[in-house]
């Protein structure tokens with residue numbers, strides 16, 4: 001029986017099954033990327049480790065096979081490895097992969113090895129430029145020296161991740177780059193070159209209108225087709241398509257040197273099979289990156305986690321889900337709905 005047809009696996013109002021949980025571990029970050037603009041402080045009432053494990057358990061029971069740990073910057077959370085270890089038993093209940101999205105600046109050798117030992121399967125590192133200036137600008141670091149330091153650390157993080165066993169050839173290590181027109185579009189080819197050299201798949205992301213702080217405008221967006229065209233002019237590309245429920249459309253380099261991916265949430269939305277649920281560091285669940293409101297899960301977590309209540313609440317929420325914001329977005333229309341929650345709170 002396919003998972004979505006099992007009676008305990010809910011479908012939403014558009015017949016989409018639940019498949020991915022993006023769990024944010026902190027709203028804080030050591031970077032201040034202008035397209036994200038994280039909070040300086042945590043919200044009150046952060047979930048504890050046992051509460052997070054209970055939430056992941058309930059989500060896996062409803063069909064989640066992929067857990068992505070994110071933030072803010074998830075490496076700021078000292079319980080990250082404990083959480084990864086604590087959810088390992090859920091692999092017997094359907095959890096297939098545990099992934100991490102990080103800016104990489106805190107990923108030293110010891111941390112990469114500890115994450116691997118704890119049972120992490122995949123890491124995606126975010127890097128928006130290949131020069132000290134562009135990293136400083138895109139990460140909101142203020143000056144060139146801090147940009148240079150961050151770039152060095154992220155490049156070292158790629159090496160540490162590889163050495164710890166996150167093999168890019170098995171898609172266990174990838175790079176994310178948000179491209180903002182007029183700010184880092186000149187970094188497109190250098191980023192592709194760097195990724196090809198490292199043997200790592202690069203995912204080029206259209207900048208999105210999440211939250212209310214980042215001052216997003218449609219003019220900031222370089223459409224994915226244009227990115228693919230630019231890279232393809234330099235290194236010919238062949239389409240591989242988008243996997244079901246995935247966010248990225250993939251392209252193979254004609255010379256056999258790996259693949260490139262684009263996330264075209266603005267120019268070619270993929271709400272039709274979106275299977276992602278997001279839970280913030282303080283236990284608010286969102287059924288869409290652009291949902292204007294979340295639902296507080298803490299009543300089912302405190303004073304002690306209530307697994308059946310949690311499962312019922314999450315299942316009910318998923319069954320009611322109607323979100324398809326990116327498909328409804330009218331960039332040129334008179335009114336654009338803006339989400340209330342910020343990216344670093346939702347976890348990307």
Ligand code: SAM
Pocket residue numbers: 029035036070071072073074101102103124125126176177178205206207208209210214343344347348
């Ligand atoms: N701090 C970690 C990082 O940067 O990888 C994890 C959290 S971050 C919110 C997750 C992903 O969301 C990153 O790859 C980041 O580039 C992406 N992101 C943040 N704001 C975005 C925006 N406005 N549009 C598109 N992607 C965005």
Ligand code: SF4
Pocket residue numbers: 029030031032033036037038071072073103126139343344
């Ligand atoms: Fe921090 Fe990631 Fe947001 Fe940049 S995108 S500010 S690294 S949370």
Ligand code: SF4
Pocket residue numbers: 269270271272274275276287288289290323324325326327
């Ligand atoms: Fe999923 Fe919402 Fe993004 Fe559409 S806009 S792909 S429903 S998160």
